[in-house]
Amino acid sequence: MNALKRLEQMFTLGKISRREFLTRASMLGLTAAISPSLISTQAHAATPRRGGTLRVAVQGGATSDSLDPATITQSMTQLMGYLFRNNLVEISPDMTAVPELAESWESSPDAKQWVFKLRKGVEFHNGKTMNAEDVLYSINHHRREDSKSAAKALLKTVTDLKAEDKYTVKFTLDVGSADFPYLMNDYHMTIFPAGTTDFEDGMGTGPFVMENFTPGVSCKAKRNPNYFKEGRPYFDAIEVIHIPDVTSRQTALKTRDVDLINRCDLKTFHLLKRLKGIQGIETHGMMHYNFTFLVDRPPHDNNDVRLGLKHAIDRKHVVKQILRGHGVPANDHPISPVNRYHNKDLPQRVYDPEKAKYYLKKAGMLGETFNLHLSDEGFPGAVDAGMLYQQHAAKAGIKINIVREPADGYWNDVWMKKPWCAVYWGGRITEDWMFTTTYAADAPWNDSKWKHDHFNKLLLAARAELDDNKRREMYYEMQQICRDEGPVIVMAFTSYIAAGSDRLAFNKQASNWEFDGWKFSERWWFKS
Numbered sequence: 001m002n003a004l005k006r007l008e009q010m011f012t013l014g015k016i017s018r019r020e021f022l023t024r025a026s027m028l029g030l031t032a033a034i035s036p037s038l039i040s041t042q043a044h045a046a047t048p049r050r051g052g053t054l055r056v057a058v059q060g061g062a063t064s065d066s067l068d069p070a071t072i073t074q075s076m077t078q079l080m081g082y083l084f085r086n087n088l089v090e091i092s093p094d095m096t097a098v099p100e101l102a103e104s105w106e107s108s109p110d111a112k113q114w115v116f117k118l119r120k121g122v123e124f125h126n127g128k129t130m131n132a133e134d135v136l137y138s139i140n141h142h143r144r145e146d147s148k149s150a151a152k153a154l155l156k157t158v159t160d161l162k163a164e165d166k167y168t169v170k171f172t173l174d175v176g177s178a179d180f181p182y183l184m185n186d187y188h189m190t191i192f193p194a195g196t197t198d199f200e201d202g203m204g205t206g207p208f209v210m211e212n213f214t215p216g217v218s219c220k221a222k223r224n225p226n227y228f229k230e231g232r233p234y235f236d237a238i239e240v241i242h243i244p245d246v247t248s249r250q251t252a253l254k255t256r257d258v259d260l261i262n263r264c265d266l267k268t269f270h271l272l273k274r275l276k277g278i279q280g281i282e283t284h285g286m287m288h289y290n291f292t293f294l295v296d297r298p299p300h301d302n303n304d305v306r307l308g309l310k311h312a313i314d315r316k317h318v319v320k321q322i323l324r325g326h327g328v329p330a331n332d333h334p335i336s337p338v339n340r341y342h343n344k345d346l347p348q349r350v351y352d353p354e355k356a357k358y359y360l361k362k363a364g365m366l367g368e369t370f371n372l373h374l375s376d377e378g379f380p381g382a383v384d385a386g387m388l389y390q391q392h393a394a395k396a397g398i399k400i401n402i403v404r405e406p407a408d409g410y411w412n413d414v415w416m417k418k419p420w421c422a423v424y425w426g427g428r429i430t431e432d433w434m435f436t437t438t439y440a441a442d443a444p445w446n447d448s449k450w451k452h453d454h455f456n457k458l459l460l461a462a463r464a465e466l467d468d469n470k471r472r473e474m475y476y477e478m479q480q481i482c483r484d485e486g487p488v489i490v491m492a493f494t495s496y497i498a499a500g501s502d503r504l505a506f507n508k509q510a511s512n513w514e515f516d517g518w519k520f521s522e523r524w525w526f527k528s
Helices: 002-012 018-027 075-084 132-143 246-254 303-310 315-321 353-362 382-394 431-438 453-464 468-485
Strands: 053-058 089-091 097-099 102-107 113-118 158-165 168-173 208-214 218-223 237-242 278-293 327-329 369-374 399-404 420-425 488-501
Touching: 053 075, 053 246, 075 208, 075 218, 075 237, 097 102, 113 132, 132 158, 132 168, 246 488, 278 382, 303 353, 315 327, 315 382, 315 488, 369 382, 382 399, 382 420, 431 453, 431 468, 453 468
Parallel strands: 053 237, 369 399, 369 420
Antiparallel strands: 089 097, 102 113, 113 168, 158 168, 208 218, 218 237, 278 420, 278 488, 327 488
């Protein structure tokens, strides 16, 4: 506890920020022992009230959707995963890891062993009491040899997982991981009863209990009367409807058929939020829009070509015209301004036709035509962004040919197949998580086929480094490597744009995912 007392003193004296205080406490596994008065985010906020049915319309669903946590990929099932289940760890509105099904955790000095103490008395919807056996079964669901789970790569460093007793689980890693508790919040790694083979009833410990679910269509759920978080959730029930068309979603909100929608039309958002009874809900997050190169084939294996094309786009213009100001220019790396180790000192790459021309001339490619494969499935507004980019590049004498691809099958036929295409990434709460997911040489979704020896050495070193200043230096350098030698034009970090009834109330929102990090169902309420 001496470490906690020192942290509390530094925080009280203003020597560290609230976020840094919570982050350090989280890394040391001390969050459960912190005084509630120090971590409360509710003191200034309105008092939540209970009641009502929240009706939500979302984009991002399919008739093939499943509630098997290993297969969850889209918005509707991500949302539902948090309706019905919980993680060991929750991400707070301050973007720090705090206990959820875990009561506390602690690590060995080298961060290779992590011991999680579980909450006692937590019940699944069927009345079974959760214990270590359920946690082991749930996590090992992603570690199986035949598992196709995206979480499998996040767990590849786990060499052993065992129950120390009925309410204690111990992870042993082959390399230290200072951010390991954050990984336990991955939306795939929710906890379900041991022995589960059929996941479609949504059995879990979550704030709502499933009533019915039609994949890709709708879901209804009622409040869990035995939820372990006192007072939550506030809604009596939730109905989720999949409406893929943005105009139809906005119409449903206007006609009061739903109370909340995601992914509004940026062109009309300013008009929508002016309507009586509707509020705009904007959260600055980590989602970013890319034009990604496959660097295992010419001409994009030549970094001078990539640098030329990176200098040929006016990011500020893209943010203004395509995002309508709901975002910020990016700097050709995936670490957003809300991330802890965002390199704020790295000079922003700006539109420079002369530099673009210089690098392409150096590569002997100035007169060539570059095919850019686009669909708005890649990210909203991708085609318009490509056409705007085409105009920017033309001023440098660079020819970009826009190849329009069908939305249907885009992720199977274009992404990771065509040499240059549009891609969006939701971002990840830690730098290691983001880089490990798609920039590492052995990343499961290395969609550029990029391999950089020094970058990968830094990635492993930073993961195990517990000294905050040393980690920052390494992550700063990795962002610079991505900017100057990387495989992606990262154009912009976009805000999460939602809209809802003005009856909806909430406090400060987490920005790791949409809708308050998908925790809106238990954190939000109706004012009247």
